[in-house]
Amino acid sequence: xxxxxxxxxxxxxxxxxxxLLGAHMAVMHLDDLLRLGGGDPLAWGEVLQRAQSVGYxxxxxxxxTVGLYHGLYGLRSxxxxxxxxLRTQGVLTRIIVIGGLLVWAYGVLTAWVAFTRGx
Amino acid sequence: xxxxxxxxxxxxxxxxxxxxxxxRYLYALHRLTGLAILLYLILHIFVVGQRAWGPNAWKxxxxxxxxxxxxxxxxxxxxxxxxxxxxxxxxxxxxYGFLIxxxxxxxxxxxxxxxxxxxxxxxxxxxxxxxAVLGYLDFFVFTHxx
Numbered sequence: 001x002x003x004x005x006x007x008x009x010x011x012x013x014x015x016x017x018x019x020l021l022g023a024h025m026a027v028m029h030l031d032d033l034l035r036l037g038g039g040d041p042l043a044w045g046e047v048l049q050r051a052q053s054v055g056y057x058x059x060x061x062x063x064x065t066v067g068l069y070h071g072l073y074g075l076r077s078x079x080x081x082x083x084x085x086l087r088t089q090g091v092l093t094r095i096i097v098i099g100g101l102l103v104w105a106y107g108v109l110t111a112w113v114a115f116t117r118g119x
Numbered sequence: 120x121x122x123x124x125x126x127x128x129x130x131x132x133x134x135x136x137x138x139x140x141x142x143r144y145l146y147a148l149h150r151l152t153g154l155a156i157l158l159y160l161i162l163h164i165f166v167v168g169q170r171a172w173g174p175n176a177w178k179x180x181x182x183x184x185x186x187x188x189x190x191x192x193x194x195x196x197x198x199x200x201x202x203x204x205x206x207x208x209x210x211x212x213x214x215y216g217f218l219i220x221x222x223x224x225x226x227x228x229x230x231x232x233x234x235x236x237x238x239x240x241x242x243x244x245x246x247x248x249x250x251a252v253l254g255y256l257d258f259f260v261f262t263h264x265x
Contacts, residue, residue, distance in 0.1 A: 011214065014207050021200065029197055030257050042181060044174045051170055064164070071157035078150060082130065103161055110168030117171070 006073060013070040020063045051114035064107040072100045140233070145240060149206045152199040159196050194258045201250035205243040209236070 028041050039046055050056040076096050080089055128135070134147055169180040212218045218239050219232035 011211055014211060018204055018208060022204065025197065025200060029254060044177055047170050047177060048174075067160055071153065071160055074150075074153050075157055078133070078154070081132070103164055106168060107164045110164075110171035113171035117173075 010070060010073045010077075013066045013073075016062070016066045017070055020059065020066060023059070024063060048114075048117070051111075052117065057111060057115045060111050061108060064104060064111070068100050068104050068107075072096050142233070142237070142240060145206055145244075146210075149203060149210070152203040155196065155199050156203060190258065194254060197254040197258070198247070198251045201254075202244075202247040205247050205250075206240075209239050209243045212239070 041047075041050075076093060079092060084092070133150065166180055166184065169176045209218070213236050218236045220230075220235040223230050
């Protein structure tokens with residue numbers, strides 16, 4: 001039952017990513033074609049402006065969380081197809097979860113520090 | 120305690136489509152692009168995180184990645200993201216029973232769901248190609264200051 005719930009969350013996270021990642025791609029890589037205005041999105045001024053926006057902060061945190069869950073669950077699904085004992089499956093799952101949480105924590109920390117920079 | 124069953128195909132099963140058809144290869148490409156995107160995401164979190172440590176740190180990391188080879192790899196990732204997204208949408212709808220039509224009795228001439236959902240697979244590929252072209256224009260033609 002737990003795996004079914006994790007799978008459903010995986011599908012839902014994929015749908016969220018269609019919108020979140022699609023928007024992120026549009027802002028970062030299709031800005032010229034879509035005439036979104038502004039300068040180079042990678043220029044420090046633009047980066048700082050986005051980093052200190054509440055809307056972008058929430059979007060980035062959502063993208064970070066949902067993207068990491070979707071990607072790491074997919075990785076786990078692929079790796080669990082390799083024949084291995086149940087104990088090894090448990091160890092693999094814990095490694096992926098702990099690694100994912102560490103990366104997530106770093107992402108949240110840097111997003112928050114950038115948001116409060118200059119505040 | 121749940122029982123595990125031996126995987127007869129092993130790792131080769133990830134790539135070899137067997138008799139499952141073109142959709143199996145689309146799925147293999149879906150997995151490959153997914154792994155590439157995951158690897159990029161983890162690196163991306165560390166690269167973009169440099170903005171937290173000030174303009175010098177940001178400009179330093181941008182100086183490292185602002186090279187033609189990275190721009191090209193970024194473009195390949197852009198294509199991978201849109202392929203993964205569009206094929207993922209197709210898989211999502213098929214998984215929940217949409218796009219495959221109603222069940223029919225197995226009476227000749229037989230009708231298979233593959234005939235209905237393959238059109239959506241082709242549509243997803245065409246849209247992915249369209250995004251690849253749009254991405255090429257934004258990455259290499261309409262560049263900032265160019």
